[in-house]
Amino acid sequence: MRIVILEDDPLIALDLQLIVEGCGHEVVGLCGSLADMHEQLSDTPDFAFLDVDLPDGKSFELAAGLDERRVPFAFVSGSRQSELPERLRHARFIPKPYSQAAIRNSLSPGHRIAC
Numbered sequence: 428m429r430i431v432i433l434e435d436d437p438l439i440a441l442d443l444q445l446i447v448e449g450c451g452h453e454v455v456g457l458c459g460s461l462a463d464m465h466e467q468l469s470d471t472p473d474f475a476f477l478d479v480d481l482p483d484g485k486s487f488e489l490a491a492g493l494d495e496r497r498v499p500f501a502f503v504s505g506s507r508q509s510e511l512p513e514r515l516r517h518a519r520f521i522p523k524p525y526s527q528a529a530i531r532n533s534l535s536p537g538h539r540i541a542c
Contacts, residue, residue, distance in 0.1 A: 428452045428453070428472075428473035428474050428534065429452075429453050429455045429472045429473045429474075430447050430452050430453065430454050430455065430472055430473065430474045430475065430476070430534075431454070431455060431456035431457075431458065431464065431467055431468070431472045431474075431475045431476075432444060432447070432454060432456065432457050432458065432475070432476045433458045433459075433461075433463075433464045433475065433476065433477045433478055433481070433486060433489070434457075434458075434459065434476070434478045434503070435459045435460065435478060435481050435482055436478075437459070439478075439503075439523070440457055440459070443476055443503065443530065444457060446527050446530045446531065447476075447530070447534070450531055450534060452474075452534065455467075455470070455472060456472065459481075459482075460481055460482055460483050461481055461483045461484055461486065461489060462483060464486075464489060465489070468489075468492075468493075471496060471498060472498060473498070473499075474498070474499050474500065474501075474534060475493055475498060475499075475500040475501075476500070476501055476503050476530075476533075477489065477490055477493075477500055477501070477502050477503065477504075478502075478503060478504055479502055479504040479505075479506045479510075479511075480504065480505070480506060486502075487511070487512050487515060490502070490515055490518065491514060491515065494514075494515070494518070499519075500518065500519070501518065501519035501520065501521055501533040502515075502518055502519065502520045502521065503521045503523060503525060503530070504520070504521075504522065504523060505522070505523040507522075508520040508522070519533050521533060
C-alpha cells in the first residue's frame with residue numbers, strides 16, 4: 428500500500444515509517460504539518476496515519492476529507508478518542524504511546540496482523 432504519515436514529531440514519524448516499511452508498504456509522504464499534507468494529498472494514498480494536534484491546527488478537516496474520498500486512515504495521537512468530533516468517532520484510533528502491533532493491525536481491513 429501507498430501510505431502517508433502526518434506527524435510533527437520527527438522521531439515518531441521515523442518510527443511509524445520504519446514499521447510501515449517493515450510491513451512491505453511504501454511511505455509516499457512524511458508530513459510534519461497540515462499544509463505539507465494538503466500538498467501531498469494531490470495523489471490519493473491507500474492509507475494515512477494522522478496525528479491530531481499539529482503546529483498549524485488539528486487534523487479533523489483533513490480526516491473528514493479523506494473519509495469523503497474513502498481513503499482509510501487512523502489517528503495516532505496523545506489526545507483522547509472522546510475528543511474527536513462526532514463525525515470522526517468511527518475512525519481507527521491508536522493512542523500514544525502505541526505498540527508496533529497496533530500500527531500493523533491498523534493496516535489490515537479486518538484489524539488483524541497485516542504483515
